[in-house]
Structure formats: structure tokens, C-alpha cells
């Protein structure tokens with residue numbers, strides 16, 4: 001498995017842990033009120049699980065498994081996927097800052113734009129690797 005996939009998948013598991021922890025706390029809070037500020041973490045729960053876990057895990061597996069080229073570089077433009085990894089995680093935390101930490105609509109919007117850029121960079125890397133075994 002390439003190094004970038006290891007980073008993406010390990011990071012995704014950290015978000016899974018965080019997301020489930022906040023989900024479990026929120027669920028418990030519905031039965032036995034724990035802390036009034038807890039509902040503020042609902043957007044973080046959603047962000048961690050949808051973008052941090054599902055999207056990031058998918059990117060990790062896709063980078064690994066999509067057809068490679070037999071000559072070097074086997075995964076051309078890998079830098080684009082590396083940039084996507086950085087942007088995705090930056091975007092996630094900007095969204096959490098803009099929602100849970102109430103840093104403002106500007107921060108939230110910037111976070112969303114950064115996330116979209118992450119997807120664009122990942123697609124730019126991946127597009128040419130969507131080919132059959134024969135390479136067409």
C-alpha cells in the first residue's frame with residue numbers, strides 16, 4: 001500500500017473514533033443531559049464522519065487500488081493527491097471552527113471551498129487512472 005494511502009486511511013480512522021465518540025455522547029445526552037454545550041458538537045460529529053471518515057477512507061483506498069502505470073512514475077501527479085489530503089483536513093477543521101467554535105460564516109464558507117478544492121485536486125490526480133486493464 002502506498003504511503004499516502006496509509007496516511008489517508010489512518011487519519012480516517014482517527015475521525016471515525018472522534019465522530020463516534022461525539023455521536024455516542026450526543027446519544028447519551030438525549031437520555032441523560034450531560035452538558036449544555038454538547039449539541040454544539042453535532043456539526044463536528046457530521047463533519048468528522050462524512051468528510052473525515054467516509055470521504056477520506058474512500059480517497060485512501062482509491063489512491064491505492066486504481067490502475068497504475070507499469071512504467072515510472074506508476075502513479076503520475078501524486079503531488080495532486082497529496083495536496084488533496086492536506087486541503088481536505090484543513091477544510092474539515094475550518095468547517096468545525098466555523099460551526100462548533102462559531103468562528104463565523106466566512107470561516108465556514110472558506111472551509112467548504114477548501115474541501116471542494118481538495119476533491120478537485122484528487123480528481124485531477126485520479127482521472128487518467130480510470131482505465132481498463134488494457135489501459136483504454
Ligand code: HEM
Nearest residue numbers: 019020022023024025026027028030042045046049050053
Ligand atoms: C458513519 C457514521 C455516521 C454518520 C455519517 C452520521 C451522520 C449524522 C448526521 C448527518 C446527523 C444529523 C441528522 C439530522 O440532523 O437529521 C447525525 C446526528 C446524530 N448522530 Fe450520527 N452519524 C454516524 C454515526 C453515529 C453514531 C455511531 C452515533 C452514536 C453512537 C451517532 C449519533 C448521532 C446523534 C445522537 C445525532 C443527533 C440526532 C438528533 O438530532 O436527535 N451517529 N449523525
